[in-house]
Amino acid sequence: MDARPEGFDLLVAVFKKRTGIDLSAYKERQMIRRLTSYLRRVDAPSFAVLASRIARDDAALQHLKDYITINVSEFFRNPDRYEALEREILPALFQEFGTLRIWSAGCSIGAEPYSLSILLEELDPKTPHRILATDVDVKALEVAKAGIYNEDKLKEVSSQRLRRFFTREEADKWRVAPEIKRRVRFQVHDLLKDPYPVGQHLILCRNVVIYFVDEAKEEVFRKLAEALVEGGYLMIGSTESIFRPERYGLQAVGSFVYRKMKKGGVLGVARDRAFSPSSAGRFEAGGRSFVGAGREAF
Ligand SMILES: C[S@@+](CC[C@H](N)C(=O)[O-])C[C@H]1O[C@@H](n2cnc3c(N)ncnc32)[C@H](O)[C@@H]1O
Numbered sequence: 481m482d483a484r485p486e487g488f489d490l491l492v493a494v495f496k497k498r499t500g501i502d503l504s505a506y507k508e509r510q511m512i513r514r515l516t517s518y519l520r521r522v523d524a525p526s527f528a529v530l531a532s533r534i535a536r537d538d539a540a541l542q543h544l545k546d547y548i549t550i551n552v553s554e555f556f557r558n559p560d561r562y563e564a565l566e567r568e569i570l571p572a573l574f575q576e577f578g579t580l581r582i583w584s585a586g587c588s589i590g591a592e593p594y595s596l597s598i599l600l601e602e603l604d605p606k607t608p609h610r611i612l613a614t615d616v617d618v619k620a621l622e623v624a625k626a627g628i629y630n631e632d633k634l635k636e637v638s639s640q641r642l643r644r645f646f647t648r649e650e651a652d653k654w655r656v657a658p659e660i661k662r663r664v665r666f667q668v669h670d671l672l673k674d675p676y677p678v679g680q681h682l683i684l685c686r687n688v689v690i691y692f693v694d695e696a697k698e699e700v701f702r703k704l705a706e707a708l709v710e711g712g713y714l715m716i717g718s719t720e721s722i723f724r725p726e727r728y729g730l731q732a733v734g735s736f737v738y739r740k741m742k743k744g745g746v747l748g749v750a751r752d753r754a755f756s757p758s759s760a761g762r763f764e765a766g767g768r769s770f771v772g773a774g775r776e777a778f
Pocket residue numbers: 549550551552553554557585586587588589592614615616617620669670671672685686687688717
C-alpha cells in the first residue's frame with residue numbers, strides 16, 4: 481500500500497541530498513504525520529513546495545533538520561562544552577558553592593544529565609551534588625529513567641569512561657552505572673508553562689528553545705536567569721545566543737556560557753557565598769513540589 485502523499489518522495493530525496501540524512505530510514509507514517517504538521521507550521525502548501533524551499537534556502541533546510549531531530553541527544557554532545565564544564569565551570573562552582581544544584585532543562589533521553597553526572601563522579605564523587613533533569617516529553621523521560629542506550633548515543637564516550645560507567649546489556653546496548661543514576665532526578669516540566677525551580681548553581685538548557693518564537697525564548701531566558709543563584713552559570717546550545725543578556729542580569733563569560741551577575745553587576749570580585757539558604761523557595765510542577773534551594777536538595 482502506498483500511502484505517501486504527493487511530493488513526499490521528492491522532499492525526502494532533496495533532504496537526503498542536502499543533509500545526508502535518509503528520512504526513509506524513519507517510521508514512515510510517523511514521519512508523514514510529523515512533516516504534515518510541519519507544513520502547517522511553516523505555512524507551506526505542499527511537500528513539493530517545501531522541497532523546493534529546502535533545495536535553495538539554507539535556513540529553511542536547517543530549520544527542518546532541527547525539527548526532525550528534535551529529541552536528538554547523545555552523551556557528551558559537543559565535547560568541547562563538556563571540557564569547559566570539566567576544566568573551568570564546575571571547579572569554579574565547587575570552590576564557591578560547595579554542594580551544587582544543577583538543572584538540565586530539556587534533557588530529552590537523559591544523555592545530558594548523565595554526562596554531567598559522570599563529570600561529577602570523576603571530579604568530586606563524595607559531595608552530594610544533585611541534578612534535576614526535566615523535559616516536556618514523557619516518552620523521552622522514560623528512556624532517560626531506564627538508562628539503557630544504543631551505541632550510537634555513546635560515540636563521544638571514551639573507552640575508559642565506557643568501561644567505568646556502563647555495563648553491556650546486549651550486543652549494542654549499554655546500561656548507565658547506578659552511581660551515575662543516583663544523583664539525577666527526572667521530572668516532567670514544560671519550560672513554557674510550569675513554574676521554575678530556584679537556587680540553581682548551573683543550568684544547561686541546550687538545543688531546546690530553537691523552535692520557540694522570540695517572545696517565548698526571551699521569557700524562558702528571563703526565567704532561567706531567575707532560577708540561578710548569583711554567580712551561577714547558564715549554558716545554552718552551540719547554535720544559540722542570548723541577545724543583550726544584561727537584560728536578565730546575565731553576562732556572557734565564554735562560548736554559549738552566561739553567568740548571573742551579583743547585585744551591582746560585579747562578577748568574580750567578591751568570593752562570598754552568593755546564595756543564602758534562607759532564600760530557599762518552593763516550586764510546584766505536575767502536582768509535585770520541590771524545595772528549590774538551601775534547606776534540602778530537591
Ligand atoms: C534536541 S533535544 C536537546 C536535548 C539535550 N539538551 C541536548 O542538547 O542534547 C530538545 C528537547 O527539548 C524538549 N522540549 C521541547 N519543548 C520543550 C518545553 N516547552 N519544555 C521542556 N522541554 C522541551 C524536547 O522534548 C527535547 O527532548
